[in-house]
Amino acid sequence: MAFDDLLAGFGSWTEQVRGRLSSNFDIAPFTWFRVGGPAQLFFNPADEADLAFFLKNLPEEIPVTVIGLGSNLLVRDGGVEGVVIRLSGKAFSDVSVTDDLVVKVGAAMPDMRFASQMARQGVAGFSFYKGIPGAIGGALRMNAGAHGSETKDRLLGARAVDRKGHIHDLTPDDLGHGYRSCNAPSDYIFTEATFQGEPGEAKALKAEMDEVSAYREDNQPTKERTGGSTFRNPDGMSAWKLVDEAGFRGFKLGGAQVSQKHTNFLLNLGDATAEDIERLGEMVRGKVRAMTGIELHWEIKRIGNFPEGVVIKPFLEDK
Template sequence: MAFPDLLETLGDWTSEIKGRLQSNFSLAPYTWFRVGGAAQLLFNPADEADLAFFLKNLPADIPVTVIGLGSNLLVREGGVEGVVIRLSGKSFSAIEVDGNYKVHVGAAMPDMRFATQMAKQGIAGFAFYKGIPGSIGGALRMNAGAHGAETKERLISARAVDRQGNVHILTPEDLKHEYRSCGVPADFIFTQATYQGEAGDPNELKTEMDEVSTYREENQPTKERTGGSTFKNPDGLSAWKLVDEAGFRGFELGGAQVSPKHTNFLINTGDATAEDIERLGEMVRGKVRKQTGLELHWEIKRIGCHAEGVSIPEFLEDGEA
């Protein structure tokens, strides 16, 4: 599906943009599932000021969607209307270390790379990021965590740009981090985080990260086209166990599959569509609710519209696929 060229309607002010604007740009290569439609207009800002200028001038009725590394993202085949913003480049991936192990890092920095760089510099407190396949911006939005540690535990502040182009410096109290969520308005775009690290031995930190990586490789389908953890864990329970007990381990629908290795991961086996993946997820949710009365909530972010004629109800029951 091709959208009308939005760039042609925005006006001359776009000539002052330093970043890249691309119409009807396929988002599939930007997601780990490698499926989905196009962005009506994709914007890669050059830096925070460029992002703020763009948002300040963009008409308020044009929707804005933000994506990161695409590790926990499903783009529907109908594509994403309006503007999709993706932070990339040196400006959003820079790391600066102040005295006393205070670290400033751009929102586009991959979590795993951040962990590695901190270890090399002998700065402890971030090894858990080695097991999170996302970016710092996503970690701020979702309070990403692994192996008993969470983003909020090291966070001092964050920078973000709102829909009107205003820059905010946010405290942990502003962020209101909880399990896989934060209290910042959905239209705020994170640009940088400031963390408090501590002194550590590079060799010990490398060993710690190697253990995280080994655990992940042994227990998760890291070599597959997947979107990370599909569902949030209900209070006191494990989503993977509920999915497993519902009989979905290895179950396939079209080109989508529930991972035989870890049942809270959905896989594109090679020719899946976004519809296959989302429909399979809703089948899982329907069966789990029917068996247990519990409602699994998506952790994967689903964006865009379905292809023409496609409709996927929530909590699909047996026989509805």
């Protein structure tokens, strides 16, 4: 499938854009699941000013979606209408540390690389990121966390560009982080985070990170095509347990499977479509609700369109 070429209708202002613009661009390789249709227009800004310029000039009816490293994301098979923005490169990956251990880090910096860099510099507080395969922008949006720590814990602030191209400096209150959630307006594209680190010892921090990595290897499908935790944990409960008790461990639908290793992870076995994965997720939700009355809510963000003729009804099992 292919979308109409948006660029053709934009006019000459796009000549001043310094980043990369690509029509009908395949974004599946930028996601962990490796499925889904193209972005109508893909934009890789050169830096924050370029991003702001682009958004200011982009006609307001064009929808904008931002993606990070695609580790909590399912792109539907019909592709994503409008513009998909992905931050990458040095301008969005810089890290600086002051004498007071105030750390500024660009939104495209991968969490794992950030953890390693902080450990090498003897800055403590970020080892938990060694187990999270996203980037800092996604961590801000999802309040990513693990092993008793969350993104919000050490956060002093963040920068974001809104849909109109205005730049905002945000406080933790503005961000309103909760469990895997953030209350900042949904159009905000994070470009940078500021954290408070604390003094640490490189060798001890390396050992902490090794422990995080070993735990991951033992407990999660870290080398497969997956989207991380599929469902949010309901209050006081574990989503994986509800999925397991509903009998889904290892269950397959088309090319998708509920992981044997961790039942809150869905897998693309190699030839899954986004439809297989989403249908499997909905089937799980339906059965869990029928058995327990508990509604599981997607943690994975699903973006884009269903292909023509495809309808995935929530809670399939009830219908």
